[in-house]
Amino acid sequence: xxxxxxxxxxxxxxxxxxxxxxxxxxTHKKTEEQIDKLITDLSRCLEKMEAAQTxxxxxxxxxxxxxxxxxxxxxxxxxxxxxxxxxxxxxKILAKFNKTIEKQFPMSITRAYRDIEMxxxxxxxxxxxHLYREGxxxxxxxFEEEAGxxxxxxxxxxxQELHTILRAIRQRDLQPAILWAEKHGIVAEAGDKPxxxxxxxxxxxxxxxxxxxxxxxxxxYARTYFPAHAHTHMSVIQRLMGCLAxxxxxxERSPYASFFTGTAHWHSLETILVREYYGHLGLLAxxxxxxxxxxxxxxxxxxxxxxxxxxxQGRTQEWLNLSQLIVDDSGHKYHSLFVCPVSKEPCTPENPxxxxxxxxxxxxxxxxxxxxxxxxxxxxxxYCPMEQKVGQATRVYF
Numbered sequence: 001x002x003x004x005x006x007x008x009x010x011x012x013x014x015x016x017x018x019x020x021x022x023x024x025x026x027t028h029k030k031t032e033e034q035i036d037k038l039i040t041d042l043s044r045c046l047e048k049m050e051a052a053q054t055x056x057x058x059x060x061x062x063x064x065x066x067x068x069x070x071x072x073x074x075x076x077x078x079x080x081x082x083x084x085x086x087x088x089x090x091x092k093i094l095a096k097f098n099k100t101i102e103k104q105f106p107m108s109i110t111r112a113y114r115d116i117e118m119x120x121x122x123x124x125x126x127x128x129x130h131l132y133r134e135g136x137x138x139x140x141x142x143f144e145e146e147a148g149x150x151x152x153x154x155x156x157x158x159x160q161e162l163h164t165i166l167r168a169i170r171q172r173d174l175q176p177a178i179l180w181a182e183k184h185g186i187v188a189e190a191g192d193k194p195x196x197x198x199x200x201x202x203x204x205x206x207x208x209x210x211x212x213x214x215x216x217x218x219x220x221y222a223r224t225y226f227p228a229h230a231h232t233h234m235s236v237i238q239r240l241m242g243c244l245a246x247x248x249x250x251x252e253r254s255p256y257a258s259f260f261t262g263t264a265h266w267h268s269l270e271t272i273l274v275r276e277y278y279g280h281l282g283l284l285a286x287x288x289x290x291x292x293x294x295x296x297x298x299x300x301x302x303x304x305x306x307x308x309x310x311x312x313q314g315r316t317q318e319w320l321n322l323s324q325l326i327v328d329d330s331g332h333k334y335h336s337l338f339v340c341p342v343s344k345e346p347c348t349p350e351n352p353x354x355x356x357x358x359x360x361x362x363x364x365x366x367x368x369x370x371x372x373x374x375x376x377x378x379x380x381x382x383y384c385p386m387e388q389k390v391g392q393a394t395r396v397y398f
Contacts, residue, residue: 013097035079124143174208207265353396360381368390
């Protein structure tokens with residue numbers, strides 16, 4: 001049957017549409033009731049006011065009394081609040097109906113497609129690095145072989161070592177992580193981020209010993225390693241040592257129970273270790289592939305919407321010719337972005353920022369548009385009185 005492939009989607013939409021239709025009828029009926037009641041109260045008020053006008057005495061009093069009665073009736077009925085409440089309920093169901101349509105019939109991302117030439121080797125290298133980062137070593141090697149790419153040779157053993165350390169942590173063995181921290185010169189120095197990692201590792205080892213009821217070993221461990229961190233982590237060390245007083249009565253019921261419940265501390269330790277490990281290698285914590293996919297999922301719906309709007313406006317070719325598209329996102333910002341104070345547009349390699357002699361910076365496009373005095377071939381800075389020639393401006397690299 002024609003359209004049978006969409007039958008489940010249509011059934012889901014049909015149920016929500018039926019619910020929306022019922023709610024619309026209820027909202028319409030109750031809104032009409034409130035309006036009719038308000039009209040009735042107004043009509044009664046007018047009748048009383050007209051009747052009061054026919055009285056030779058006390059006309060003003062009668063009119064005032066009618067208005068007071070109307071005001072009290074409206075306050076009691078409170079039609080505005082009731083109608084607003086009905087509208088809110090209706091729009092809740094309407095919003096859900098819209099979401100159902102979007103869910104059952106996802107937008108076509110092909111609208112946002114643009115034929116942009118990509119460096120295939122670079123892309124394959126990014127994929128290979130991601131596989132190594134995720135610990136899929138054999139898959140990564142096979143991919144490198146078939147794609148004809150290879151990541152930096154020294155990176156492979158380093159990434160394999162990281163996953164060896166992470167596997168040990170998940171088995172509650174912190175020694176490989178501690179040895180790595182010590183091997184790479186990560187010492188307990190004030191203000192040094194890796195020093196916090198080393199302390200966190202040793203603190204977790206101490207807590208793990210306590211949880212295994214190895215009080216004597218934990219105390220000896222603390223005496224050996226905590227003094228080196230005392231000048232930066234004294235308050236935490238004091239809390240850690242306080243745990244010793246509750247080893248007999250039960251650590252999970254002590255004031256320090258948060259140290260021993262759940263696995264959040266272990267997960268946090270893994271996250272910190274991965275970040276510091278990649279930082280030591282000169283890499284970001286997130287792989288380039290993960291970053292691209294994450295950002296793509298965020299901006300693609302906006303690009304699809306923009307493409308649809310420009311298509312409806314007959315500007316399809318303009319969309320295809322756009323050199324770059326700026327989407328605000330605070331999650332991944334790695335490069336400086338300069339916005340020209342004159343044009344209010346971000347600078348690009350084709351329209352770079354230019355430093356004027358006075359110290360102000362504007363885009364090249366704004367610079368060449370500034371009016372130049374014919375007899376001196378100079379222009380006036382848009383932000384100060386200083387005059388200069390176009391050729392005296394210098395390109396700025398951030």
